[in-house]
Amino acid sequence: MNAMNKWTKTLLLATAMGGTLAFSSCLDDDDNYYTAYNGAIVTAKTDTDGTFYLQLDDSTTVLPVNIATSPFGDKEVRALMNFDFSEESAGKYDQAVTVYWMDSVLTKPMATDLGEKNDSVYGTDPIEIVRDWVNIAEDGYLTLHFRTVFGNVGTKHMVSLLPTNNPENPYEVELRHNAYGDTYGEQGDGMVAFRLDALPDTQGNTVKLKLIWQSYSGEKSTEFDYRSREE
Numbered sequence: 046m047n048a049m050n051k052w053t054k055t056l057l058l059a060t061a062m063g064g065t066l067a068f069s070s071c072l073d074d075d076d077n078y079y080t081a082y083n084g085a086i087v088t089a090k091t092d093t094d095g096t097f098y099l100q101l102d103d104s105t106t107v108l109p110v111n112i113a114t115s116p117f118g119d120k121e122v123r124a125l126m127n128f129d130f131s132e133e134s135a136g137k138y139d140q141a142v143t144v145y146w147m148d149s150v151l152t153k154p155m156a157t158d159l160g161e162k163n164d165s166v167y168g169t170d171p172i173e174i175v176r177d178w179v180n181i182a183e184d185g186y187l188t189l190h191f192r193t194v195f196g197n198v199g200t201k202h203m204v205s206l207l208p209t210n211n212p213e214n215p216y217e218v219e220l221r222h223n224a225y226g227d228t229y230g231e232q233g234d235g236m237v238a239f240r241l242d243a244l245p246d247t248q249g250n251t252v253k254l255k256l257i258w259q260s261y262s263g264e265k266s267t268e269f270d271y272r273s274r275e276e
Contacts (some may be wrong), residue, residue: 083128083129083130084125084126084127084128085101085126085128086124086125086150086179086181086188087099087100087123087126088100088121088122088123088124088184088186089115089116089117089120089121089123089124089147089149090115091114091115091119091121096108097109097112097113097114097115098138099124099126099142100184101139102183102184103184103272103274103275105139105140106138106139106140107135107138107139107140107141107142108135108136108138108140108141108142109128109141109142109143109144110133110143111144112147116147117149120152121152122149122150122152122238123149123150123152123186123188124147124148124149124150125147125148125150125179125236126144126146126147126148127144127145127146127147128142128143128144128145129142129143129145130142131143150188150236150237150238151235151237151238152186152237152239152240153205153237153238153239153240154239154240155206155208155218155239155240155241155243155244156205156207156221158207158208158210163207163221166223167203167205167221167223168203168205168221168222168223168224168225169221169222169259170193170202170222170223170224170228170259171193171222171259171260171261172191172192172193172204172220172222172258172259172260173191173192173193173260173261174189174190174192174220174256174258174265174267175191175192175234177190179236181269182241182254182270182271184274185240185241185242185273185274186238186239186240186241187206187218187238187239187241187254187256187269187271188237188238189220189236189237189238189239189256190234190235190236191204191220191222191234191236191237192232192235193222193224193232193233194224194227194228194229194230194231194232194233195227195230195231195233196227196228196230196231197227197230200224200226200227201225202223202224202225202235203223203225204220204221204222204223204235204237205220205221205222205223206218206219206220206221207219207221208243208244209257214255215244215245216244216245216247216253216254216255216271217254217257218254218255218256218257219256219257219258220257220258221258222258222259241254241271241273241274242273242274246273247271247273248273249272249275250272251270251271251272252270252271252272253268253269253270253271254269254270254271255267255268256268256269
């Protein structure tokens with residue numbers, strides 16, 4: 046039951062999600078108000094038999110009893126969901142739930158190291174990581190809640206995750222931000238999840254994943270507990 050205790054967080058991301066519309070897609074764009082049930086960040090997956098299910102962490106699986114097929118098609122994505130526990134059978138999965146609301150998070154692979162071209166392609170614009178429980182390395186992804194400045198409506202920003210190729214730490218990565226010149230205006234939030242399968246396999250061990258980024262006050266870094274995903 047320890048894994049289930051992770052679910053008792055209440056979803057209080059209405060303000061943060063207001064800035065993610067340029068980066069994610071909603072199941073129902075007209076639903077702008079959310080009831081505070083339980084909240085979680087999950088990986089939306091489809092099993093080999095076609096069953097839509099959710100991966101809570103590195104080991105806990107969830108069956109959404111009121112969703113028959115993935116709302117994201119054949120894509121595997123990270124997603125925020127608003128849910129309640131269900132007494133219906135979960136079958137081979139760990140827990141059955143009823144999902145009231147779900148919003149996909151921009152999910153992308155790590156970027157390719159382009160050497161001297163990294164700055165021009167991936168940018169050097171500042172970005173902040175917001176202190177938030179959704180910042181986590183699990184199920185083979187690094188999920189981040191970020192904040193930066195948006196001025197021109199319709200201008201898309203790009204966020205990328207690069208390996209630093211640090212010979213002393215193969216699990217060191219760098220978040221890059223290219224604002225494409227849109228560097229003045231109001232602060233806005235977004236979320237992104239990066240698949241970490243380009244990193245060396247941790248062989249079942251938990252290691253420290255070091256994240257570096259260029260903030261508005263200079264370079265910052267933090268660490269996450271990380272274990273490679275078991276397929």
